[in-house]
Amino acid sequence: MKYELYYWPEIQGRGEYVRLALEEAGAPYVDVGRGARGTSAIMKMMDAHKDTPPFAPPFLKAGKLVIGQTANILLYLGARHSLAPKTEAGRLWVHQLQLTITDLVVEIHDTHHPLGPSMYYEDQKAPAKKRTAEFWDERVPKYLGYFEQVLAGSGGAYVTGRRLTYVDLSLFQIVAGLRYAFPRRMKAFETDIPGLIDLHDRIAARPNIKAYLASDRRIPFNEQGIFRRYKELDI
Amino acid sequence: MKYELYYWPEIQGRGEYVRLALEEAGAPYVDVGRGARGTSAIMKMMDAHKDTPPFAPPFLKAGKLVIGQTANILLYLGARHSLAPKTEAGRLWVHQLQLTITDLVVEIHDTHHPLGPSMYYEDQKAPAKKRTAEFWDERVPKYLGYFEQVLAGSGGAYVTGRRLTYVDLSLFQIVAGLRYAFPRRMKAFETDIPGLIDLHDRIAARPNIKAYLASDRRIPFNEQGIFRRYKELDI
Incomplete structure (x- = not known):
């Protein structure tokens, strides 16, 4: 199929x-x-x-x-596709983590669209600056600190331990996206999340992911997506 | 247990x-x-x-x-607890609907906290007004129109048909909450979603829910939760 x-x-x-x-x-x-x-x-x-x-x-x-x-x-x-544990407890756990990533993705989107998805970014630049400041002061440390803790406690190279799950792939995307959208802020923050950065690098090096990222199936980051690079938001 | x-x-x-x-x-x-x-x-x-x-x-x-x-x-x-279909397809479908309700709940919260959860409402009143206007102009019709369509197409009294699921209970809460937070706006909008209003009333009348709502186990709506009644947002 x-x-x-x-x-x-x-x-x-x-x-x-x-x-x-x-x-x-x-x-x-x-x-x-x-x-x-x-x-x-x-x-x-x-x-x-x-x-x-x-x-x-x-x-x-x-x-x-x-x-x-x-x-x-x-x-x-x-x-x-063996991207989640086989037990019910394990499946609920990785799904729970993915839903927390889902919440984070909404907040990332809201940095450039705090007044809602229907208005243009250009019409909400001032509130976007405030929301972005709050996001990096409060929310990024809370979310990424959480995933760093989970990774450290897993007893393995991946979020649930020895085996890769879809959550690891999603965390790769979060790190890659934050690096794209906020290169200066992210550079300053990365020392706080060494485990997640290492996870990102290991995911990027996996044969299938590496081939995908080098292919034209991977759409480049741009200013229509979730992660947008606006200089004025990346102080 | x-x-x-x-x-x-x-x-x-x-x-x-x-x-x-x-x-x-x-x-x-x-x-x-x-x-x-x-x-x-x-x-x-x-x-x-x-x-x-x-x-x-x-x-x-x-x-x-x-x-x-x-x-x-x-x-x-x-x-x-028989609050979801037994088939995999049915379970994925009601979970999908619940995740869409989850998205809606975030947007409801953002009406009073567009600049983020860490700041007080009082410090973001002006952007809250803009976000709320957009929410009622664009988002409420899109979300509730969607659930109205799903309900109409289900061929039964509930969202998935003849049997109650947790999604029906959550939609009851959405209607009840919007009525609390935005009584004037909601009153004007309710004629567009007769099916959801009827669903709300039928859920409220179910014996266990009726007893719950009348008990002190049901915390009253207030201005610390998701649904907050701020006069200035309910024009």
Whole structure:
């Protein structure tokens, strides 16, 4: 079975956490939004499921199943591609961690869109500066400090111990994204999270991920996605 | 087995979605934060799980398991208390819906805290007004319109059809909360979502929920929770 990923073709966004899992697993998939029919294929698919519609991309077609919400897709893929523990307790734990990453991703997005997703960044620059300051003063230390603690306590090279999970892949993306969006702030902060930085580097070096990152399947970071580089926010 | 719910004692907050599920199921539980040891019991419990710590309340102790993140707790409870479909496809679908409610809850919180959770509301009143306007112009119609559509398409009285799930309980809470926080705005909007309003009323009338709402186990809405009534935001 070939998976079909439905996500915006121009950005990494929330779809990237799914792409990284599919790539690491070596699972065959089509990135439908980046195909010839582009976003119209996404819209058509949303219309085709009027009774159980996804609220928004990303969603994954797996045979007859259409699964929406990033963390939910990873819950599904993790069980099928050895990217999550086999026990119920272990699966709930990595899903819990992924949901905390989901919360962090919202807060990252809110740094440039504190007044909401419908207004342009240019129309909310002043509140974006305040939100970004609070994000780096309070929220980044809390979130990344938490994941650093979990990693240190796992007794292994990965967040749950000896085996890689989709959470490790997502944390790679968080570090890569924060480095892109806030190079100066992140550089100053990295000494506080040596474990996460090392995890990022080890994930980047994994054969499947390394090949993916070097390919044109990896969309470059840009100012339409979650992680945006705005000089004025990166003091 | 008696569940232990760990959540702040003063607010409904994110814990309320779990309380509603436990109450509807008639599952025995202790609301630990509201007991004699209060929040110190919550802190002690977080410290006791240094290797797999919850990021924040709510979390649920179920035997040896400690489960964090509201939607994750509901995923667990839904399977055990007939508050979710039995098939994998059905479980993923209701979890997907719950994660969309999770996103909505963040946006509700952001109406009064657009500059971030660490600053007081009083210090972000002007941006809160802008964010709230956008929320009611764009986001409420999108989210509640979506759930209205799903309910209409379910072919039954509940979101997934003939049987109640934890998503129905959470939608009850969303309607109740928006009515509390924004009585004028919500009154004007309710004609657009007759199905959800009817669902709210039917949930409120269910014996276990009715008894819960009338008890002192239900914390009243107040201005420390997610749903806050600030006159200046409810034009």
